[in-house]
Amino acid sequence: MADDLTIAVLSGKGGTGKTMVSVNLAAVAESATYIDCDVEEPNGHLFLKPEIFSEETITIGKPEVDNRLCDGCKICSDACAFKALAVVKGKLLIFPEICHSCGLCYQLCPQGALTEVAQRLGVLRKGHRDELVVLSGELQIGEPSGVPLIKALLENITGGITIIDGPPGSGCLVHETISRADFCLLVAEPTRFGEQNLALVHELVTLMGKPSAVLLNKTTGDDNPSRAYAEAHGLPIIAALGWDEELARITSAGALITEHSRQYHRYFFRLLDQILEEARHA
């Protein structure tokens, strides 16, 4: 498996099995990179138990005003696309939690009253599990957006096989996560709710021109709305993983099913091969 391929594992909702699929795919890939982009609640490290070799603080720039220089001209507040600035009685008010760190205000200020100040956003941890490089980002509690942290994580894609464990949903964080992906693996549950969220994330990856396929997780003998969606919308079904109490028990205990079961090791090894094949033809 010498290919360079970045695979993003996604789902429209939480709890479908993204992390279980991601960590097991990474474990069977052996020499690969695993990136946990679920920065609001990273948990891949609980399964992969990497030996951490570096921890870096990620910061983000926010404006700070020098009131002695600011003359309340409103050029910055009128220009701010995110309305993170207001001027009251000639005094500038800054709302850092709305600010998107675009930097426009420093550029525009005729008085030079605004400066960029680094604010702690979170941490980026690098570790390894034998030949597998394990990266994860952890957003500081209270920070409204993990997008810059995801950007920092994705700078570490170095080639070979990269498995990205995506954040749930189909919002900004997911949008950023798949910006560097070559292929998106969507994990879906066999419920109406699962189907609706699959549709949202499928729409996003299609809009971004990313090839994708779905893994139907926790399937039973009953009707599967997610399968029906995939069939109706030309979304390739790469695999169907049946509901298995043993898999649930092992995963709940924070272990890798591929280490506990040769059958599952073969399953995930084959799945990775199928993804590489699917991506090659996409």
Next chain:
Amino acid sequence: MIIAVPAENQSLDSAICQSFGRAPFYCIYDTESESSRFIDNSAKEASGGAGVEAAQLLVDENVGALITFRLGENAARVLRAANTTLLKAVNLSIADNVANFLEKKLVDLDEIHSGYHHG
């Protein structure tokens, strides 16, 4: 004094809009001239920061008192910096709320919510 009220429609008979930052209009009432006018809320469809933008709009109108059902913390910070009196609306028309204001029957807005920001 100039009073502002978030309005559903451009009429004094209109109901007060339940939202502050996303209100379609604001009624601007001048107690000295006893006249009213309505302004468009440029922030009503903003993707974020609607509260700050709407509050700035009212501060620029020299509003001395705001009558509203709800107010987020960012908008409150802007309005408080301008020493705007924040009052709790009652479930009546804009005209009735203005009348209540003039009779000093309105109470201070005691609840400021933390906003509905999303990523």
